[in-house]
Amino acid sequence: MTRPVPILRVAAAIALAIGLVLPAAAQDAPPQQQPAPVQAAPAPAAETGNGQDAGVHRAQLDGVRAQLDQIENALTRQDLSDDDLQRLRQLLEAPAARIQATLTALTPKADAVKARLTQLGAAPEAGAAPETVEISREREERSRSLKELEDTIRLARALQVQSEQIRTTLTERRQAAFTRMIFQRTHGLLSPDLWSRMLSALPGEFAALSTVTRDWLATFERRARSGEVLALLAALGIGLALHFARVRLLPHVARRPAEVTDPSRLRQSVTALGIVLAQTVPVLAGALVLYLALESIQLLPPRVAPIVGTFLTSLVFLAFVRSLAHGLIAPGLPAWRLVPVQEGTARILVTAVTTGSGLVLLFTTVERIAESIGADYAVLVFLRGVHAAAIAALLAVTLHRTQSSGASEEACLGPYVPDSRAGGPLKALGWLVTAIIVIACLAGYIALATFLVEQVVWVATLAAVLFLLLVLVEETFEHAIRPDSRFALSLQTSLGLRRRALDQLSVLVGGTIRILLAIGAVVLVLAPWGIESSDILGSLRSGLAGIQLGEVRLSPTAIAISIVTFLIVIVVTRAVQRWLDQKFLPATELDSGLRNSIRTAAGYLGFFLAVALATAQMGLSLEKIAIVAGALSVGIGFGLQSVVNNFVSGLILLWERPIRVGDWVVVGDEQGYVRRINVRATEIETFDRAAVIVPNSNLISGVVKNWVHNNRIGRIIVPVGVSYEADPDEVARILEGCAREHSEVLSEPAPSVLFIRFGESSLDFELRCFVGNVEASLGVKSALLFAIFRKLREAGIEIPYPQRDLHVRGTERLEQALERLTGTTQATPAPAGAAETSKPS
Incomplete structure (x- = not known):
């Protein structure tokens, strides 16, 4: 029977636009003995719905305990491989889920029984009035049921601790094995022993390869004589048709006209995604058809199937990364470029991506051939070392060429050439990784060098896909929620959302999707390091179980449900307020102030109802809320006194209505119209269109002039x-x-x-x-x-100006001085020149 088809995994990865996982190229581990089989977890039984099902859960927990003991016994062996540890961890998931299901089912029932016992009260003391037989029997049954439930819950929590300890042990064992494998030292690429052993093993390897080839050709000849190769010919025809569509037809679907000089970023990202799909999907479909055709006519024996699968997988990977590079970098079309790099750098990167994916196709296929024919260990080490060294050389050449290209373009264009801000740190990191790979290949750490090469290719591909998806999500939401878009207008009309609320909704949804994409990318990056999604999900499930605070158990799930409940009630309250404000109240004869009071009171009622329902979802009863409120009353008395005073004053304003919305009031030096009565303060709009925020307590305790309180006269x-x-x-x-x-x-x-x-x-x-x-x-x-x-x-009636008569006293001395001055001026003779000029000529 052939191995599972690796190309199917690649198909799923391409369909999700996440990338392709390169085949692992680690050192071969010696065959190890499989661990003892572990029994499957028992199927969960149906819940009975009352306290009597504690016995059913107890029986299930006994089976879970036996299964956990078997897994612990298997972990005592020291010769377990990574596959064995992975299998044990998968077997651990079922009992862990059964334990969590038991706790989820029994904890609320135990709380309910406690509440009933609290209502029944304690048994009467000696000498007190006896209680009825029914009450006594009810208390005994509830006490017995509570004891059974609490015993079962304690057992489940103990088993949960055991399960977490086993999970921790498995993770530590796998990480330790991963570290030993990565840092296992062999011969370096320049070691004479490696070369002599490899050269001596090559004749036998070529002989084994020729034997495998002859056997496969003989099988093909037999299938050809029987006419079974028609399926293969049909698959080749389909592949040619797909190739024709890929080369001639699909490029017109994702076309980037050179005459378009300023395309939107949304159009750039959509076109880039179209290029990736148009260039990858036909290759993927053709590879799947070819592989299935070969398998259907039995031309994939156990030694050939891995080779064909690896070759087709690498071929799809080559098409995918090359189209991804063209979609993001767009060489020759700077207007369509999503990644901000220079033209020379863009061409160098596309060439490097194409060359690197070609090297991956070549070396992974050759390594798979060597593994299939059972090649000598030295041959495998040599192939993997040369593979790592070739990728490191390609990295060094690319980094050097991009640096030289950037310097030359900067010299031509001027002292400043805009480029990506991350270029410098990425280049430094690239040189560091290249140096480590080369040193590891020379020092004999071939597994480390191979692992680093795989991570460089994997992380670079994943980062490119993530970048494209992030840009696509961001631009899609920004474009769809534009004010003039049909989608935005339909949302505003159907849901009654304001423009600002719609913008906030789009930012929230887009940000949530981008956070989820980033989390998925981080999980995929950590996967090759031995940290898988099941580890993260296990920790997440433990966190979701919550913490116990007294008699209340707070969990993220309960908090999330409470938040959702609160938001739903608030949304319903806003809808009711909008209906009252726009439909019901305008049809009545109530004045605007009373209508505003009714609308505000409905909002307060809905808010308190939302808080009550949300706290009930978290398991907080009214008694517990009263206790919390009593504890907060001290803080309210000191720190929140003014807030509570304003809140109560707002309620008084709504009830007594000394001022209403729309009233013309005078408060101190300010006057204007009351526009809104809020919880803490009242908003007054002055005649200058300025908003004055007045605390409600000032309106109750201070002097307020209301021009329209009784009437508008x-x-x-x-x-x-x-x-x-x-x-x-x-x-x-x-x-x-x-x-x-x-x-x-x-x-x-x-x-x-x-x-x-x-x-x-x-x-x-x-x-x-x-x-x-x-x-x-x-x-x-x-x-x-x-x-x-x-x-x-x-009528001839004058409106006078202001008039005043001014009487000045004590002017005798001033008059005498003026008279003397006048007499002196008259007695003074005229100058001689003046007399001569007065005579006629």
Whole structure:
């Protein structure tokens, strides 16, 4: 019977866009004895749904304990191979799952029985009133059931500890074996002993290879005579058709026009993914068809099947990594390049990837041939050493050429050429790995060099795939949630989401997917180091079991369910609030303030309900919550006093409604409209469109003027001053007439005019009237001032300027000085020149 088809694993890896795992190339271990078989875990029995099933779980745990003891006995042997340890770890999964299922099933039942016993209370003391027979019998049955459940739970937890210890031992044994295998020393590539032993073994190896070849050709000839090779010819025809489609047809599907100079990053990533699929899937399909055809006509004997499988796997790997490099780097098309590298570097990298995958195809096939014919150990060491040295030489040449290319382009383009920020550290790491591989090959650590080569190829391929997927996910969500996209508009209309909420949702979902991709990549990177997903999942399951805090067991699962419950109730509450605000309350005759109070109260109720349900999911009853609240009351009394004060004040505002949403209020030096009454504070929008946040406690304990608390009627006072020559009665009639002529001035209470005072420069009057809407008072007052000014001007009544008479005392001395100065000026004779100029010529 042939080995499992390795190409199927490659097909699954390509379909998931994760990459291909290269065949392991470690030193051959001597054949070892298989461990004793371990019995399979018993099938889980059906739950009975009451406390009596503790006996069923106890019987299952006895079987689990026997199985764990067998695994521990098998671990006492020191000659177990890595395959044996892996098999034992797989056998450990079933009992570990059975233990966790028992704890999950019995722990809630034990808690329920404890709660019932608490309700029944303790048995009456001696001399107390006797209780009924039914109560006594119920307490005895519950106590016995609780004891059985607690004993079973203790046994399950003890077995869980044993299971974790076995898992730890298995992991340590596998890691120790892995370390010994990696650092096993053999002959170096330049060792004379290696060369002499290999040269002496080559004739026998070629003879064995020719024997295998002759046998396979003889089998092929027999199949050809019987006509069975028609299936092989059909497979070759299918392969040619797929190759034609790959070369001629599929490139048009993922085309990158050179005339497009500024494609979007989403288009770049989608086109790159299309290139990878178009270049890889036909090769994968052709390899599968060819392998299945050879297997169907029995042309894959045990020695040939691994060779064909390895060759086809490496061929698919070559097509995959080459198309991946072209998709990401896009040589010759810098506008379509996803990785920010220079043009010269891009061409060098594509050439290096193609050459490296070709070397992988060549050496892995040759190594598989040597293993299939049972080649000498020296031949295998030589082939693996040359393979590692060839990859190291390719790495060194690539690093040197990229460095030289970057220097030459920088000299041509100027002092600064933009390149990837990670280029420097990656080049340094590449040189370090290259040096280690070369030294390991020369020092005889061929297994270490081979392992490093495999990791370089594996990590580089995985990093390229991860980069493409991350860019694709990021750009897909950013493009799909654009404001003008149909998807975003449909989400906004169907779910009622705001633009900001939609942006946050897209960022959250995209970030979650990228985190999951990164975690998967880390697991795949750690897999060759002996850390597999089952180890991580085992630790994760142990963490999900939670921790015990008193009588409450907190687990990540319960916390996650509580969070989901809380979010669901909050979403439902928001939907109810939106329905009240947009559908129900507008159909009523309630004012806007009362409608806001009802909507806010519904939000508070939903929030408290969400908290109660979430805490119930974590196993916290109302009594435990009351205890926690009592413990927090001390902190509330000291540190949260103002917060609680504002919260209670907010509730008072919603209940008594001294102010409502939409009211015009004056608080201190600020006035404006109440826009929102929140839990802690109230938001007031001033007439300057500024938001003033006032703590609710200030509104309850302070002085607040509310212009519209009882009604919206407001009074207007218009001061007017006229000259002393005006007739006061005529002025009063004019003012009152202006008020009565305005449409928004109420006739009841009637407008009135008051003679206020004799001012310093005018007679002062006040026109007092009322309007139906106080918010219109400023506009009405302005209109009245215009009308009054016009009417007074028509009547010839002057509105005076401020006047003052100034009387100056004690000016006698100043007058005498001015008189003396004037007399002195008149007595002074004129100059001679001035007299001459006055004579006529």
